[in-house]
Amino acid sequence: MRVIECSNLTKTFFTKKALNKLSFSIEENKITGLIGRNGAGKTTLLKIIAGFIKETSGEIKVFSEKPFNNLNNSAHVIYVDDHMSFPSTIPLLELLKVAESFYPNWNRDLAMRLFEYFSFDPKTYHHRLSKGKTSTFNMIIGLASRCSLTIFDEPTTGMDESVRKDFYKALLKDYIAYPRSIILSSHHLSEIEDLLEDVLLIKDGKTYLQMPISELKEYAFALQGNNGEVFKLTSDKEVIFKNHIASNVTYVIVKNDGSKNLLQQARHAGVEISPVPLSDLCVYLTNETNGGIEDVFNEN
Amino acid sequence: MYSQYQLAEMYTINPATAAKGLNLLVDEKILYKKRGLGLFVSSTGKEIIINKRKNFTLKGLVRELVIEAKQLQLSEKELMMMIKELYEEEDKQ
Amino acid sequence: MSLTRTNLAKTIKKQYFFKLKANITSFTLLIGVQLLALLFSLGGVASSSFGSSSIRLNTQYYTADIVIIFTLIWAFVMAITITTKPHRDLDFTFVTNRLSSSFANILYLLTVSIVGSMMAILSDNLLRVIIYTFLDKQFYSSTMGLQEFIMGISITSFYVLMVCSIGYFVGTLVQISSLFTILLPALFFGSLFLRPSMDEKPIITNAFEYYLLESSLTLFIVKIVITTALFFTISTSILNRMEVRQ
Numbered sequence: 001m002r003v004i005e006c007s008n009l010t011k012t013f014f015t016k017k018a019l020n021k022l023s024f025s026i027e028e029n030k031i032t033g034l035i036g037r038n039g040a041g042k043t044t045l046l047k048i049i050a051g052f053i054k055e056t057s058g059e060i061k062v063f064s065e066k067p068f069n070n071l072n073n074s075a076h077v078i079y080v081d082d083h084m085s086f087p088s089t090i091p092l093l094e095l096l097k098v099a100e101s102f103y104p105n106w107n108r109d110l111a112m113r114l115f116e117y118f119s120f121d122p123k124t125y126h127h128r129l130s131k132g133k134t135s136t137f138n139m140i141i142g143l144a145s146r147c148s149l150t151i152f153d154e155p156t157t158g159m160d161e162s163v164r165k166d167f168y169k170a171l172l173k174d175y176i177a178y179p180r181s182i183i184l185s186s187h188h189l190s191e192i193e194d195l196l197e198d199v200l201l202i203k204d205g206k207t208y209l210q211m212p213i214s215e216l217k218e219y220a221f222a223l224q225g226n227n228g229e230v231f232k233l234t235s236d237k238e239v240i241f242k243n244h245i246a247s248n249v250t251y252v253i254v255k256n257d258g259s260k261n262l263l264q265q266a267r268h269a270g271v272e273i274s275p276v277p278l279s280d281l282c283v284y285l286t287n288e289t290n291g292g293i294e295d296v297f298n299e300n
Numbered sequence: 301m302y303s304q305y306q307l308a309e310m311y312t313i314n315p316a317t318a319a320k321g322l323n324l325l326v327d328e329k330i331l332y333k334k335r336g337l338g339l340f341v342s343s344t345g346k347e348i349i350i351n352k353r354k355n356f357t358l359k360g361l362v363r364e365l366v367i368e369a370k371q372l373q374l375s376e377k378e379l380m381m382m383i384k385e386l387y388e389e390e391d392k393q
Numbered sequence: 394m395s396l397t398r399t400n401l402a403k404t405i406k407k408q409y410f411f412k413l414k415a416n417i418t419s420f421t422l423l424i425g426v427q428l429l430a431l432l433f434s435l436g437g438v439a440s441s442s443f444g445s446s447s448i449r450l451n452t453q454y455y456t457a458d459i460v461i462i463f464t465l466i467w468a469f470v471m472a473i474t475i476t477t478k479p480h481r482d483l484d485f486t487f488v489t490n491r492l493s494s495s496f497a498n499i500l501y502l503l504t505v506s507i508v509g510s511m512m513a514i515l516s517d518n519l520l521r522v523i524i525y526t527f528l529d530k531q532f533y534s535s536t537m538g539l540q541e542f543i544m545g546i547s548i549t550s551f552y553v554l555m556v557c558s559i560g561y562f563v564g565t566l567v568q569i570s571s572l573f574t575i576l577l578p579a580l581f582f583g584s585l586f587l588r589p590s591m592d593e594k595p596i597i598t599n600a601f602e603y604y605l606l607e608s609s610l611t612l613f614i615v616k617i618v619i620t621t622a623l624f625f626t627i628s629t630s631i632l633n634r635m636e637v638r639q
Binding site for chain 1: 305308309311312313314315316320333362367371
């Protein structure tokens with residue numbers, strides 16, 4: 001069963017295309033990472049899925065229904081970010097009770113345990129929380145609601161290192177206890193990559209690639225060594241990123257085309273081969289040019 | 301053997317990733333499946349792992365060692381000497 | 394996989410109670426506004442005096458009408474407030490669609506109208522007590538029976554609700570385009586001077602008289618209900634297409 005299906009999804013704000021003929025689908029009960037640069041259209045996409053905003057053209061189905069202005073969609077999909085608004089007149093503990101009244105699968109026990117673990121004051125108000133605490137509280141709502149599709153858009157904004165780790169653990173444990181579809185969007189791919197099953201990478205409002213994370217890890221590799229040797233080895237390959245480290249040393253990331261003997265050749269040529277960290281890979285894949293920031297400073 | 305879910309919780313990784321890892325071990329016959337009971341370490345499991353480490357991991361390390369030595373223009377004899385020294389040092393401890 | 398359907402009526406009910414809790418401060422504001430109005434009322438709305446060389450009779454009229462006017466203004470502001478972005482976003486934190494949100498808003502405004510009117514009418518009694526206790530004057534008062542009391546509350550509620558529906562409509566228009574924040578006041582004040590011919594009353598006065606001077610109770614209720622329903626329906630259908638949390 002597919003949780004989300006969309007084809008040629010386009011969203012225009014005035015004249016700017018936030019999403020441009022985006023097509024993809026997401027299978028049930030998977031943790032999918034939504035990766036992309038700032039302004040790639042991640043949040044726009046997630047808000048369309050949540051039914052907050054309406055697509056300009058194309059088609060989107062969430063649980064086989066159109067999400068916009070759909071009461072069922074609103075009950076089955078929760079969208080968590082740091083802009084969730086809560087009334088300034090209702091104290092935190094009371095807010096959990098309100099949330100409980102709305103969400104049929106709400107897990108009170110989990111909500112209360114997390115609430116106490118992160119030592120929230122039951123009598124304080126949401127608008128008085130710090131940035132990190134706000135994100136933590138919103139995360140509790142997101143997890144405890146146990147919606148069939150749970151969306152976390154930059155959930156760790158402002159959280160400190162240890163809270164972030166706790167969040168990832170809590171997310172994974174509750175996902176195992178109660179499998180559901182989860183979409184995680186984050187700038188810190190290195191932090192979330194272990195949690196993910198699938199990756200959806202978008203660039204300029206389009207799907208750039210979608211694959212299991214295990215495949216993405218083998219998507220490319222890096223070569224580093226003498227200019228000439230590296231050039232010889234990579235001449236028939238798709239270059240993703242290129243950087244001159246020193247006058248005669250080049251670092252190149254190429255797409256893995258499955259050729260086995262490259263490793264051997266490289267070794268003989270004194271070229272180092274290494275895997276590419278996923279977060280780096282995604283940055284390079286979504287770059288406009290394949291030279292990166294270095295290009296700005298290289299006048300020639 | 302731990303299940304994919306236990307492994308996932310232990311290492312904070314996606315259960316699908318844990319399952320893939322376990323399947324790799326099954327493919328290499330280090331683990332085997334008992335219907336309805338889960339995964340078990342095969343009798344030859346340990347042996348397979350030791351062989352694998354000898355043939356791939358250790359060999360790879362030695363290869364790097366040789367390459368590094370060559371780049372530093374170290375002779376084979378000198379390298380062997382170094383290895384021998386370190387071997388004895390480890391034995392003492 | 395089949396997911397449970399979500400019941401609209403139940404959602405509206407939950408949203409309504411959530412809205413009451415979230416907007417509890419608006420009722421504290423109401424008390425403040427009405428007390429202020431009472432203070433103004435103490436000056437009396439009209440006075441007449443006549444006398445001869447030996448007797449001088451001075452009559453002061455007191456009424457809580459100002460309280461009702463202040464209540465109307467309060468309700469108008471409340472209605473506009475709940476159409477604003479922060480209030481709409483609040484609904485969309487939990488389960489909702491635009492229809493349930495609008496229905497919950499209307500129910501909330503209905504509550505606002507009834508509570509506002511009840512307190513306005515009660516404050517009329519409070520005014521009598523204050524004047525009787527503190528002003529050292531001969532005091533005459535028209536008595537108010539239970540029936541008149543309930544009647545007073547109901548009729549006031551109708552007025553307040555209509556004003557709410559207008560406020561809700563105005564707020565909705567402003568949500569479409571902020572241009573309306575200039576356009577609507579301009580239209581309102583413009584219409585004060587707009588009259589069919591020189592010797593006739595402004596159109597806006599005619600509109601007020603259309604409701605205020607209605608002598609038949611049934612007709613009055615019909616007029617008000619239709620007007621209110623009209624404004625709420627238009628607003629709801631406009632809000633139904635609005636995007637949130639952009």
